[in-house]
Each structure stands twice: as C-alpha cells, then as structure tokens.
Amino acid sequence: MTAALLRRHATLLVMPLLVAAFLAVTVAIHPDFGAFDVQSLALGALPLALAAAAQTVVVISGGIDLSVGSLMAVANVLAASTMQHAGFGGALLIAALILLGGALAGAVNGAVLVFSRVPDVVVTLAAGFIWGGIALLILEQPGGGAPQGFLDLAGGTLGGAWLPNALVLLVVVVAAVWLPVRHSRLGLTLYAIGSDRTAAFRSGVGVDRTRLIAYVVGGVFSALGGLALTMTTGIGSPLSGTYYTLSGLAAVVVGGVSLTGGRGGMAGPMFAAYILTLIPTDLIFLNIDPNYGQVIQGTLIVLVVMGGGLATLLRTRA
C-alpha cells in the first residue's frame, strides 16, 4: 500500500529533494547565495516554468506542442507594445485580453489538428512558423515596455526578502488554472485520452473535444509565459520565445511526465524548471563557461530518459 503510494507519487518526492540538493550545492560553492539570488532564480525560472506548464497539459493528453515558444513570443510582443503607455489597471486589462487571445490561439491549434487529422507534431511545427511570423509582424525589433506596477508583479518580494513575487505568482497562476482542470471530469478525461485513446473513446469520452481543450489550456499557459517574459525582461522581443519550446519540453521530461501521454503531473515540471535554471547559475559561480549549461541540460535529458527506458526494460524482463 505504502509502496504503491510511493511509486505513484515518486516524482513528487524526488523532485523537491533534487531541487534542495541543487540549492545545497549552490550554497556550498557560493556561500554568499542570498535573498537576491533566490529572487533572480525565481525570475529566471518563471517563463520556463510556464512554458513547461503549457507543454505538460498537452503532453498528458497524448499530444505535443512545438508552437509554445512562438505563442509566448506573440503574447510577449503584444503585451509590450500595448502596455507601454498604459497605467497599472490598463495593463491588467490588456493582460486579461492576452490570456483570452492565448486560449483562442490554442483553440485554433487544437481545431486544426482535430479536423485535419494531421499529427500534432506537424500541425504545431507549422503553427510555430505562423505564430513566429505574427510576432514579427507585431513588433519587428525588440522594444515596447510595461508600467512598473506590472513588472513588480514578478519582480520584488512578498513580505520577507526570501519570498520572491515570481515564485508566488507561479504557484498562484498554475494552481488557479490547473487545479480546477485536474480535479474535474475534464482532468480525468485528459489523462484517459493520453493513456489510451481507443479505450477512452469506448468509455464515452469525447476524444476530439478533450484534445482541443488540452490545447486551449496550453494556450492560456503559453500566454501567461509570454506575459511573464514581459515582466521579467521589461520589453517585448519577437524572437524571445524560440528557446522555450525545447527547454519547456526538457523540463517536462525531467519532471517525470511521460511523453507517450497519460502519466505525470504538474508539480514535477515546475521543480524541473527551477533545476534547469539553477544549472547555468551554478556554472557561473564555479567560474565555468556557462555555455556548458546547455551541454548539461542536454545530457540531463538523455540520462533521464535513458534511465527511464532502462527501468522499463528491466521491469518487463523480470
């Protein structure tokens, strides 16, 4: 009973320990690691964590979204170009509209792939081109801005110096979007179509409808990621998103979500986003070329998935 429970929630147990271990290493090699560093860690991880959240929803439903980064870029430039002269209230209104737009964009992605029956990879690959072009149309050069109050939603700290706004914001928005989905009928159907589409269909799940909704939720998270980019960088940049498609996917994999769908949760990828952000920071502290960060990130993905593959292999042999 306990063993089964442990196995089911293995990532929930392992991931926080892993983050703690990484933090311990960081403090060990850089004793000055303080509140300010925690704050910049949370800021750096915010867009990546939201990109990972967008990918997680889609991957759990058995799909994959290679347009996350481009969609983030669209939200980022839209926000930066419209908020520049707005007040705080106006900026919040614009942010709400952009979230709506994100949901709509996700719905377009989902509708196209449901109705055309073209595989997710191909549709979202092409959609990535299209959204990337649209981002460039909105803002050709990096620029724009947002009111200070809006930037402070992510910057700064809440209460004591050790609780960065960026962390609070992440927990609040992810919980606000994901928990209602996860604990409703919809959440169950998301996992169902991810693990076995045919079985889900025969049990009366509207497979097409659920796939579409997965992309809508993913679109909302992508838009949130774009807004986070605006908050953390202060400007809009049409090419800002490119990094996040693949890195978000990396966080999903490291966070223990199965790419075949139906397995994994939201917490794992969130912790993984922090780990992936900590690696380059540690390298800087160690005076190692931070470019090794990408090598390590790649190696980490390869090791994690190979380890997973080996475990499956051994289990089926036994």
Added chain:
Amino acid sequence: MTRLAGFLRDRSILVLALLLAALVGVIAVIRPGTVTPDWLANTLLFAAPLGLLAGGETLLLLTGGIDLSIAAVATGAAYLLSSNTAAIGTPAALLLGLALGALIGLLNGVGVAVFRVQPLVMTLGTGLMTEGAMVVYSQKIIGEEQRIPAAIVTLGSGKLAGVVPVDLFLWLPVAALLLLGLRRTGLGRLLYAVGDNQAACRLAGIRVWRVLLAAYLACGLLAALAGIVLVGITNAADLSLANVYLLPAIAAAIIGGTSIFGGRGGYGGTIVGALFLTVLDSLLTLLDAPEPIKQILYGSIILLLAATYTRLTD
C-alpha cells in the same frame, strides 16, 4: 470523387510535382525572364543540402522516428571542418566532421533502439548537447584561423561548365543510394516493416534494434554531409548555420508523402518536397515578401499540404 481521390492517393508524388511545376510557372509569369538554366542551377544548388538533411529524416520517419538533432550536427560538422582545416589538413578535417555525425547518430540510435527512448526526446537532448558543445568549443579556439577548403567551396557553390551545380554530384549518388536502398535491399524493406509494426517485426525474429541503429547512424552521417555542403555554399561557418533547415527538412519529407507514423513514403517524394520548398522560398524572395509574411505563408502551405495529404490517404 472517390475514384479521383484514389488516383491521387497512389500518385501523391505526381500531385506534388504538378504543384512544383505550377509554382515555377507562377514565377515565370510574374517575373518573365527569371526562369533560366542559371536559375534552375541555383535552385538545385540550394536544394541539395536540404535534400540531404531531409533524406536522413525520411529514413527515420519511415521507422516511426524523428531526429531533432540534425541541425546541430550539420552545424557542428561544418564548424569542425572550417576550424581544423588549417591545422590538420582537408581530408582529416572532413573525417572529423563526418565522425561527429556518426557519433551523434550512434548515440541517438543506442538511445532509441536499445533503451527504447522516444526519438523526439532523445534527439532533442543530443541536439542540445551538440549545440552547447560547439559553443564551448568555439570559445576555446577563439582567434584561431577559420579556413574552408577550396574543394568544399567548389562542392558547395561551383558549377560545372557554368550550369551544372557541383553539389549535384554528391546529391545524385546519395539519392540513388537511398531510392534503390529503400526499394531493393533487405534493410530498406526492414525500415518500412519496423515503422509499420514493430511488435510484428520482433515476433518475426527481426533484430529491430539493429535496423533502428543503422537508420539513426545514416541520418547522422547525412546531416554531417549536408553541413559540409552548406558551409561550401555560405563560405563561412557560424554556429547557427543549419538551424533554419531543421523544420524545412522535416517538412520536405512530410509534404513528400512520408507518414510521420512510419511505414509509408519514400525518398522520391522527399526530393520533390525539398525542391518545392526551395522554389517556394525563392518565389517569396522574388516577391520581396517581408520575413514575417514569408514565415506565415511557409507555415500555412506546409499545413495545407499535410492536411490535403492526410485527407487523401485516410
């Protein structure tokens, strides 16, 4: 209608070839005098690296796999070639570039074939590793002489007798090898079989892992080769050389009728697909389309072709 659909389904390459011809026709009409033997030579010249990259991708799509590391491998091979030619000579530098392709290809193959990792993640990881390693390497050798061997420049941008692109002499044999290999050899048939039904292949006593390993190795080598041709075209190796080719390479195979689920397609369609994308790109450039519009049109057309093709074959 169903008969027409059936006719088109069996001749999807023909349909795409007609579209390609139409595209060339459009260019000839809106800019008379553009379509000359010289233009044709240039189109083939630029299509060759894409054709090589898409060739590797086709092999993997047939097995139900995919390779996201090809752009990093191609860039890496080109970079290794240009930064080592001065020190160790052209042949050794060429081998070094190809060795990178073989290494990453093998690594991908071991991950996918032996450890049964999803190809998308495995190659994403190795791609990131390769790209990062190249950035680190470029910092280490900063200030050293970059030299592209004259032979490689000729290979990438030379034209025999002023009309026949030299890189065709590399692409054509490779294409013949892939076309014949897929159709006539045991390994070729096995690629289709593995992509169609891996479990059945295992039960039939096929060593699936060997087939997959061979396919990933071939894809890595083709990517390195494409990078070497590409650096001959641009005559300068930078660290984002082949990045723009990753998605077109996959797109060329898919609009050429190779199914992403494996087991269906071939290199013939991919060649037409690579030519189609190259001509499309040159049309958009001719029209002076700004970059964003180009991207949007490019994506829409890929989507439209993929959707049409899926409708026809389902």
